[in-house]
Structure formats: structure tokens, C-alpha cells
Amino acid sequence: MPRKYVIETFGCQMNFHDSERMAGLLEQAGFEAADDASDADVVVINTCSVRERAEEKLYTRLGELRQLGLDQGHQPIVAVAGCVAQQEGEALLKRSPGAVDVIVGTQAIRRLPMLVEQAVERQGSAVFSPVPRRKKAPDLLIDLDPYENVTFPLGVTRRGDPVKAYVTIIEGCNEFCSFCVVPYTRGHERMRPKAEILAEVREAADSGRREVQLLGQIVNHYAAPDDPACDFTALVEAIHGVDGIERIRFASPHPRHVSVRFLETMARLPKVCRHLHLPVQSGSTRVLQAMRRRYTRESYLDLVGRVRESLPEVALSTDMIVGFPGETDAEFEETLSLTAAVRYHSMFSFKYSARPNTLADRRLADDVDEEEKTQRIVALQALQREIQTGLNAQLVGRDVDVLVDAASRRRDTELSGRTSSNVVVNLPGPASWIGQTVTVRVRRAGPHSVWGERQASVDRGLSGA
Numbered sequence: 256m257p258r259k260y261v262i263e264t265f266g267c268q269m270n271f272h273d274s275e276r277m278a279g280l281l282e283q284a285g286f287e288a289a290d291d292a293s294d295a296d297v298v299v300i301n302t303c304s305v306r307e308r309a310e311e312k313l314y315t316r317l318g319e320l321r322q323l324g325l326d327q328g329h330q331p332i333v334a335v336a337g338c339v340a341q342q343e344g345e346a347l348l349k350r351s352p353g354a355v356d357v358i359v360g361t362q363a364i365r366r367l368p369m370l371v372e373q374a375v376e377r378q379g380s381a382v383f384s385p386v387p388r389r390k391k392a393p394d395l396l397i398d399l400d401p402y403e404n405v406t407f408p409l410g411v412t413r414r415g416d417p418v419k420a421y422v423t424i425i426e427g428c429n430e431f432c433s434f435c436v437v438p439y440t441r442g443h444e445r446m447r448p449k450a451e452i453l454a455e456v457r458e459a460a461d462s463g464r465r466e467v468q469l470l471g472q473i474v475n476h477y478a479a480p481d482d483p484a485c486d487f488t489a490l491v492e493a494i495h496g497v498d499g500i501e502r503i504r505f506a507s508p509h510p511r512h513v514s515v516r517f518l519e520t521m522a523r524l525p526k527v528c529r530h531l532h533l534p535v536q537s538g539s540t541r542v543l544q545a546m547r548r549r550y551t552r553e554s555y556l557d558l559v560g561r562v563r564e565s566l567p568e569v570a571l572s573t574d575m576i577v578g579f580p581g582e583t584d585a586e587f588e589e590t591l592s593l594t595a596a597v598r599y600h601s602m603f604s605f606k607y608s609a610r611p612n613t614l615a616d617r618r619l620a621d622d623v624d625e626e627e628k629t630q631r632i633v634a635l636q637a638l639q640r641e642i643q644t645g646l647n648a649q650l651v652g653r654d655v656d657v658l659v660d661a662a663s664r665r666r667d668t669e670l671s672g673r674t675s676s677n678v679v680v681n682l683p684g685p686a687s688w689i690g691q692t693v694t695v696r697v698r699r700a701g702p703h704s705v706w707g708e709r710q711a712s713v714d715r716g717l718s719g720a
């Protein structure tokens with residue numbers, strides 16, 4: 256019987272893609288995908304520590320797996336990967352004693368199969384036995400070492416999406432924004448070689464993927480280690496030349512690294528999606544300084560103006576934090592006024608919570624009370640909902656080009672896809688349309704997506720709206 260694995264992923268696209276890589280590595284080592292943990296010999300929990308709730312989810316899940324062992328006598332090897340693994344290390348054991356066999360850091364995922372095999376060996380034949388038992392801490396296998404090498408073997412990633420391919424271009428971050436845990440969990444900034452990135456994009460195109468999403472903490476800080484002339488703009492141009500790729504997206508650029516040359520290039524290259532995620536975090540210059548974001552409200556708004564001048568059709572999205580230490584009512588009002596001024600198509604908004612080891616955690620008092628933070632986030636999300644409902648409503652009656660990427664999660668007969676500007680479009684149609692770019696006339700709109708029907712007579716093939 257082949258051994259089976261399951262990977263449960265929390266967090267961002269980067270984590271989702273790391274899970275695709277770990278799945279490929281485990282399959283290369285002879286494991287097969289299981290439907291769920293009750294059927295798996297190895298359960299990998301790929302964690303996120305950007306938000307506190309994601310951490311809580313890990314501990315809840317570890318408790319559930321333990322209960323599964325007690326109830327059904329099924330005790331898989333449990334590996335914890337991702338940012339919480341990197342950050343907590345052995346401290347995980349104190350909070351969840353006896354529930355974890357392997358801890359693999361964010362920069363060590365290539366060693367996962369080896370660590371799992373070692374865990375299996377240490378457990379001997381008992382590892383797949385139905386008798387629940389646990390090892391003591393000294394047997395725990397931990398790899399939290401930083402690795403300089405960010406290459407990843409071609410052809411191993413087990414892509415979970417038939418239409419989009421995630422391709423990492425940078426690992427880590429050197430910015431040290433005062434609220435952010437990423438530089439501590441993913442390490443300092445390291446670039447993947449351009450040749451390796453292009454080979455992966457070509458491979459994705461050859462396997463039928465139509466869209467490539469470039470991933471990195473600050474994608475627009477890219478500088479190819481194997482080509483001194485290649486920065487992020489040049490990399491995007493090179494990817495634009497890959498046959499078979501129809502759309503290029505990227506997440507996330509840092510506002511302070513968006514160059515005029517990049518905007519001009521983006522405007523010139525039709526495959527580059529008309530969507531820019533520009534994380535602002537706050538509308539107040541004082542708060543931005545306390546966050547160490549290295550731009551002001553004014554310079555950010557200037558940038559938005561330049562973006563809209565170069566790309567009038569671009570949709571903007573952002574990240575926003577409310578209740579950062581010391582944020583006053585007036586400073587929060589600046590966040591509201593900036594949101595109203597920019598009119599983002601979408602926003603990820605969070606209540607501030609201190610992340611371990613960060614500068615804000617060490618130096619600033621988390622002094623905005625919880626009730627106030629809740630009131631602020633409710634107000635911000637209400638405003639944002641109103642804005643995006645209005646923007647989506649402007650699409651009603653228009654034809655938009657949609658890359659169909661999935662069957663709808665809500666209705667069997669519906670498909671969903673995205674416009675170049677990242678609006679989610681639902682439409683009736685057969686599964687055979689998945690992977691095609693179709694023209695859709697929008698009939699109605701909601702705050703998070705729009706609905707329409709395919710206009711086969713005017714399909715343009717490539718993305719445009």
C-alpha cells in the first residue's frame with residue numbers, strides 16, 4: 256500500500272505555493288495524496304503567523320488530530336511547516352505537548368521528505384500502526400536552519416490550480432516594517448535566478464497554465480542574481496515573451512519601489528493584468544512612520560495619481576491595519592479619508608495585534624483597546640464595501656474578458672473567473688470553458704463579484720478589461 260499524505264494550508268499565496276512544492280516533494284518520495292487526515296500517514300500543517308487567528312487555528316487543528324488518534328486509533332506523523340513553525344520552534348511542544356513529530360522551517364521545506372522518513376524510522380513499524388502513541392521531545396525532528404539557496408528543482412511542484420501557476424521570485428524581506436513578522440520567519444531577502452524563473456514559467460505554460468502569478472514579499476525589489484541587467488521590470492518583460500502565458504500577475508509590490516519605468520512597461524505589455532496591489536497599511540503619515548513604511552500619505556497619494564495617469568483602467572487593492580499602537584481617532588479618520596480618495600477595488604483589513612519579536616511588539620504599547628479597534632474596522636469595512644459595490648456596479652451592461660479558472664463553489668452549473676483587473680465574474684457554462692478567456696456581458700453586481708453571460712459572438716480571446 257502506498258503511503259499517503261495530506262497538507263493543510265493556512266495563510267497567504269506564498270504558503271499555498273509552498274504547499275504545492277511540499278506535495279511534489281512528498282510524491283517524489285513515494286507518497287500519494289490522501290483525501291483527509293483520517294486516511295493519511297503524514298499530515299503536514301502549513302502555518303501562517305501573520306494573523307493571530309491563523310495561529311489559533313493551528314493549535315485547534317493539532318488538538319483535533321490528537322483526538323482523531325484517541326478516537327480512531329489512527330496516529331499519522333504530524334509535521335508543522337510555515338511561519339509558525341519557524342517562529343515557535345520547540346515552543347510548539349509546550350503548547351501542544353505530544354502532538355507534533357516534525358517541525359520544518361520556511362527555508363527547509365526541501366528537507367521535509369527526509370525529516371518525515373527519519374520520523375518514520377524512529378517510530379519503526381509503529382508509525383503506521385493503529386495503536387496511538389507518541390514520542391518524547393528529544394526524538395522530535397526540527398529543521399529551522401536558514402538556507403541561502405532559493406533554487407527549487409523544476410518539475411517537482413504539484414500545482415493545485417489547472418489555470419494559474421504560482422512562481423516564487425523572491426524569498427524573505429529586509430524591510431522590517433515594525434508590525435510584521437515576515438523578516439523573522441522567512442529570513443532576509445534572497446532572489447531566485449532569472450533562468451530558473453523563466454524555465455518554471457515555460458514549464459507552467461507547457462502544462463496548460465494560462466496565468467502566472469509571481470510571488471515574493473516585495474516583488475518589485477527583484478534583481479536577478481544571474482543577470483545584473485535584470486530587475487523586476489525586465490523580468491516581467493521576459494516572462495511576457497513566453498508563449499502560452501496570457502496573463503501575468505504579481506504580489507506584492509512595495510509602494511516605495513514602484514518606478515515610472517515599471518508603470519510605462521506595464522502599460523505597454525497587454526499580458527500584464529490591470530491590477531496593482533499597493534499595500535498602504537494606514538492613511539496617517541505619523542502612523543506610517545511608526546510602522547517604518549518609508550513613505551508618507553502624500554507620497555503614496557502621488558504614486559496613486561501616477562499609476563492612474565499611466566494606467567487609467569487599473570484596479571487598485573490594498574492592505575490596511577487599524578488600531579496600530581498610538582493610533583488616534585484623527586489618524587484613523589485619515590485612513591478613512593485615504594480609502595475614500597483612492598477608491599480601492601478590494602482591501603484586506605486587519606485589527607492590529609502584536610506579532611512576536613517585531614519592533615512594535617518590543618517597543619510600542621498595544622494601547623488602542625479592543626472595542627475601539629472593532630469599531631474602527633467595522634467603519635472601514637463598511638466604507639470599503641460601499642466603494643467596491645459602486646465600482647462593480649459600473650460594470651453592469653459592459654462586456655469584460657474573463658479567464659475562466661474554476662467551477663463555482665456555490666452552484667454546480669456556474670463557473671467563475673477573473674477580469675484582468677481582478678474582478679471575480681460568475682457565469683453559467685460547462686466545465687470545458689475552464690482555462691479559456693471568454694467575453695462576458697455583466698448583468699448584475701454585488702460587493703465581491705459580478706454575474707453575467709458569455710457573449711460567444713464577441714469573444715476576443717485575450718484579456719483586456
Ligand code: SF4
Pocket residue numbers: 428429430431432435436437438472473509
Ligand atoms: S515589506 Fe514590510 S509588511 Fe511587507 S513583508 Fe516586508 S516587513 Fe512585512
